[in-house]
Amino acid sequence: MKLTEKKEKKFFSVKDTLFSLEEISDILSSCKKCGKCQSVCPVFENTGFEHHTARGKISLLQGLEKELLFDKSKIEENLKVCLLCGKCGEACPRNIDTKTLFIKSRLILNDFKQKSFIKKNIIRFFIAFPKIKNFIFGNQKIQNKNFSGKKVLFFSGCLFDQFYRDKTLKAFDIFNKLGYNTSLVSGECCGIPFLSSGDMKKYRFSRERLYGKIIDEKPDFVVSGCPTCIDTIKKVWSEFSYDDLILSEKIKVMDFHEFLYSDLKDLNFSAEKTENMKIKWHTPCHIKSLGIENEARFLVDKFSGCSIEKGKEDSCCGFGGTFSMEHPLMSMSVLDKRMKSLDMKKDELLVTGCPACMMQLGRSSSVKKENILHTIDLVFKNIDKISGNQEEKI
Known part of the structure; x- marks a missing residue:
């Protein structure tokens, strides 16, 4: 009996996925199902479902790999019931990088067209198209007061751009008053919202734009008040590069806390104590x-x-x-x-x-x-x- 066109399409879709799963096969097999991830997972604590733990997700992927499971969409749904907080990876005695594993798995199983119209267009228009975002929210215009000393490029990131612009202004003022030659990159995205949604095309688009802005500025430091952006640039960019767009080691990428700590750790200063606060x-x-x-x-x-x-x-x-x-x-x-x-x-x-x-x-x-x-x-x-x-x- 011949497969109907719809079933045939679904069959070959699963076959294509099986081929792609080969690249994470060794990682999947390294999981010994000890359950340490279960004890630290905030989602499992909320739902109590095994398939929401790292162990459960890995088991589902192994079932797909071994052709015991065929419903790719259901497996994809469970992969996305994840905060990508990384706690399971920290607890794993086998040192499995679960965050990277699940992002790769989402890319393999992704069908971006199935996302809701609202979600898809919020991500695309407010992140991938900064000119539209800047037209709605306005553009950041900040004047640098120092033109000597080491150069700090402050990357504001999507949320600072849209909701916490005062933090960008304050950070810029802090660097200026510390004597740094400070410049700003706003209206750009590090790409992690797209990557975690399984959209490699938009991830690469955002990443290439930001990379180009950084290289053009030639900074000594790239600093952001968003640790997710810094984690993405330092770790995710190299893991999901697929090209040569890797920042030179001469450019130090640092979170705001790390950067100021290195600058102020030996400072003999404490803020004035505030009573009853x-x-x-x-x-x-x-x-x-x-x-x-x-x-x-x-x-x-x-x-x-x-x-x-x-x-x-x-x-x-x-x-x-x-x-x-x-x-x-x-x-x-x-x-x-x-x-x-x-x-x-x-x-x-x-x-x-x-x-x-x-x-x-x-x-x-x-x-x-x-x-x-x-x-x-x-x-x-x-x-x-x-x-x-x-x-x-x-």
């Missing part, structure tokens, strides 16, 4: 991924002027990029758990180092939006007290 600190997942938790806490402790707490458990906020769009209820459930661990009191400030976390934390009724700050806000408040001593170092 408490600050809670939320550690972004990509701050952990970059391995700069201590650097981030150094800045918060140094510039806060009050006691700092991070809650009983420093867990994920539940944003996860497009995860919060595709699974809003699950995203809010993860957020609720995080807010309970923070135990926010009235008028307490909540500080984090990531614009995506700021946006997600602001969805909670447990904290006022105006009380959610980026580390940039704390540093900016005190930068005039230390800038004079630093200019001589540069």
